[in-house]
Amino acid sequence: MNAQDLNKKKAAEFAAQYIEEGMTVGLGTGSTVAFFLDALAEKKINFTGVTTSNRTAARGAELGMKIVDVDEVDHIDVTVDGADEVDTYLNGIKGGGAALLMEKIVAKNSTKNIWIVDQSKVKPVLGTFPLPVEVVPYGSGQLARKFEKDGLNPTLRLDQEGKTLVTDGGHYILDLHLDGMDSPERLSDYLSKEVGVVDHGLFLNTADIVIVGGDEIEVKERKH
Ligand SMILES: O=C[C@H](O)[C@H](O)[C@H](O)COP(=O)(O)O
Numbered sequence: 337m338n339a340q341d342l343n344k345k346k347a348a349e350f351a352a353q354y355i356e357e358g359m360t361v362g363l364g365t366g367s368t369v370a371f372f373l374d375a376l377a378e379k380k381i382n383f384t385g386v387t388t389s390n391r392t393a394a395r396g397a398e399l400g401m402k403i404v405d406v407d408e409v410d411h412i413d414v415t416v417d418g419a420d421e422v423d424t425y426l427n428g429i430k431g432g433g434a435a436l437l438m439e440k441i442v443a444k445n446s447t448k449n450i451w452i453v454d455q456s457k458v459k460p461v462l463g464t465f466p467l468p469v470e471v472v473p474y475g476s477g478q479l480a481r482k483f484e485k486d487g488l489n490p491t492l493r494l495d496q497e498g499k500t501l502v503t504d505g506g507h508y509i510l511d512l513h514l515d516g517m518d519s520p521e522r523l524s525d526y527l528s529k530e531v532g533v534v535d536h537g538l539f540l541n542t543a544d545i546v547i548v549g550g551d552e553i554e555v556k557e558r559k560h
Pocket residue numbers: 364365366367368369417418419420429430431432433434435436439
């Protein structure tokens with residue numbers, strides 16, 4: 337296992353201690369969450385899982401977890417998810433694995449959100465990682481041209497076979513190559529107002545706790 341994966345695994349295993357018997361748990365998506373699912377399965381406790389992608393739902397079922405639909409629960413105690421970038425305010429970019437929409441819905445409905453990342457993802461400013469924007473297929477070419485005109489350098493995300501990637505929700509993803517951003521709030525507002533944008537990968541004021549895996553584990557908490 338390379339050093340980055342080892343750090344992802346450390347953060348994921350540390351996060352398992354936040355999950356207690358009987359909780360309803362939001363299960364994120366990605367390679368870091370994959371380690372978390374394994375660690376959670378090893379705890380052998382009863383909990384109800386709400387998933388954020390078909391991938392996580394399939395893996396959860398494989399591990400024998402009780403998985404229910406987000407609309408079947410009246411609350412989610414805690415969600416554990418990965419992130420592609422996290423800044424000093426604990427804002428982040430998510431959606432590198434194309435799961436941002438369901439992740440945001442589950443996050444918004446969670447009492448507590450914990451992110452697990454390796455240390456390479458902690459950045460002073462967001463935007464080195466391309467910002468995913470989930471868009472309705474109809475008119476997505478027009479939207480891409482508008483983003484281009486506005487200097488946001490969009491590229492249409494392709495799958496491993498080189499075909500247009502389709503998300504679990506049936507949408508496309510435009511990745512914005514920004515090289516940093518002055519104001520994540522302003523960009524978030526701009527994107528949210530564009531017709532055809534379903535949602536975007538800026539997760540602002542969402543994470544309560546970020547667990548950073550490195551030589552040591554660092555636990556960062558949002559000051560409310
Ligand atoms: O869409 C995917 C999610 O937002 C992931 O949590 C994020 O991309 C981090 O993934 P990984 O843990 O594989 O680096």
